[in-house]
Amino acid sequence: MTGWRTIGVIGGMGPAATADFVQRIAVAAGAARDSDHPRVLVDSNPHVPDRNAARAGNGPSPGPVLAEMARGLTGLGAQILAMPCNAAHGWAGDIVAASGATFVDMIDAAVTEAVATGARTIGIIAIGATLDANLYQHRLDAAGMQVIASDRGIVQPLVTAIKAGDTSSAIRTGMAAEASRLVSAGAGAIIAACTEVPLVLSQADVAVPLVDATSALVRAVMQAAAL
Amino acid sequence: MTGWRTIGVIGGMGPAATADFVQRIAVAAGAARDSDHPRVLVDSNPHVPDRNAARAGNGPSPGPVLAEMARGLTGLGAQILAMPCNAAHGWAGDIVAASGATFVDMIDAAVTEAVATGARTIGIIAIGATLDANLYQHRLDAAGMQVIASDRGIVQPLVTAIKAGDTSSAIRTGMAAEASRLVSAGAGAIIAACTEVPLVLSQADVAVPLVDATSALVRAVMQAAAL
Known part of the structure; x- marks a missing residue:
């Protein structure tokens, strides 16, 4: 180089x-x-x-x-x-x-890394605008993957709090709980598909591979x- | 606003x-x-x-x-x-x-905060280019303050290491030791006068007020x- x-x-x-x-x-x-x-x-x-x-x-x-x-x-x-x-x-x-x-x-980059985990079912932690546009859904569909989306009623308030500078343990715990819910629902890997998410969530908080889109x-x- | x-x-x-x-x-x-x-x-x-x-x-x-x-x-x-x-x-x-x-x-902003500490003698942690241009010296002179400059033979290698991504405890300890030396020499406040310095030095490391120029x-x- x-x-x-x-x-x-x-x-x-x-x-x-x-x-x-x-x-x-x-x-x-x-x-x-x-x-x-x-x-x-x-x-x-x-x-x-x-x-x-x-x-x-x-x-x-x-x-x-x-x-x-x-x-x-x-x-x-x-x-x-x-x-x-x-x-x-x-x-x-x-x-x-x-x-x-x-x-x-960014979506292509994260999907490539999600496919590389070998998981067949991917949990997506994202806000409504990302989910409604099917940004991840369409590309993961094309790759033959199943998708489980986060609950926007849970994720949006957390993201709003992080945007207001709140990265406290309550917010961290809430985000980790949503990741755990996706894992319990069958996700073999999680994509942190909102750039506020990795400000409070890291691999140590998640039992399956965490793909950080950032x-x-x-x-x-x-x-x-x-x- | x-x-x-x-x-x-x-x-x-x-x-x-x-x-x-x-x-x-x-x-x-x-x-x-x-x-x-x-x-x-x-x-x-x-x-x-x-x-x-x-x-x-x-x-x-x-x-x-x-x-x-x-x-x-x-x-x-x-x-x-x-x-x-x-x-x-x-x-x-x-x-x-x-x-x-x-x-x-930035120099004006840091000098204003240094004057506000009430200290009469200010320690400056800076690299050679800052010291040689008298950026702080002239303005602190004008404010009637005494200046004690850091040792460039000590500070430059620390700054070079930080620029290479090294913010390890060895670098932190070295920077804190140079701050302590300035305090021992009579500094009543310290200016972190290089933007790499606050990446490893904080108020908790210094016994007198630390003015972070950043x-x-x-x-x-x-x-x-x-x-």
Whole structure:
């Protein structure tokens, strides 16, 4: 490897999850000094229209704002684009259409790692906008996997609390309980399919393989960015 | 408060310190939901010319690259600029000259907090490029404070290790020992004047008030960005 392409991050959904993603890229670079890292351009824009509302038909599409962010990052030099928000991938087509940069798809990255676990039934911890768009369902169906979805009435309040900065043990326990419920229901692996989830849930909390979509995206991005 | 101006971050010096800064901005926003956060644009550029080499006359000035980064961030909409790297503030003038955005100076922010501790003698933990440019010395002199500088032969290897991802107990102990030495030499407060330092040193490690320049910059930026 001789260096890195410039990485653009379409972020802010939410800001803490984006900061977590950027921090993980810095670790994943495995660099001994500043100049061995990739250049990373980030647009942490918390004003992207709400994904749940848009999916439910109660608000504007995030697509045009995401496309504008992609154009801005590409204009500054981004060659590889990534978006650390699962639900927003329902509008990934707008990003791909708007920018000539390579878009590394988080759902594809996580599904690839879920298939590699060898499990046949996958539990998905996600918010409504991700589930309603069938982002994971369609790709896991195509791979011949069974899907068990999390309960949005349980997961949404937890994600809302994490977005408000609450990563207390009560929130951690609640998220771990939902993962356990999916395992009891037959899941042989779990996908943390919302970027707020790994802020409170780790492999130690789950009895089966935990595929962290954020980590999967970091790995896929570093592979795509390596020269 | 009705909202936030857009914050631009001139970063990558180093990437982990920039990720730390972005994470702290997300926490400092104290937001209950995504849309209550400021928009943050980040250029984490690890290819800014080496500050130590430039200060020693052994390499190109970082000024033109920093100015170009400032122009790029402002062009994307940044209204408040901040740079989480103390040493690079030796070229802050290039940034101010290049961009119409408000530049929030990290050295000023940290000196203000150091003065507020009431200490008359301030220990500075910094790398050579920061010390040689007298970034803190001149401003603390002007405030009538005494300065005791860290030993660059001790601090530089610790910072180099942190930049390589090493935040082990050996590095933490070494940094705490250098802080203790400054306290023994008469420092009534310590400034962590390199953004890698707070990645391993916290108030619990130091017997006198610790002014974390990164935290001081976060506070000053949030104040400047608030509408």
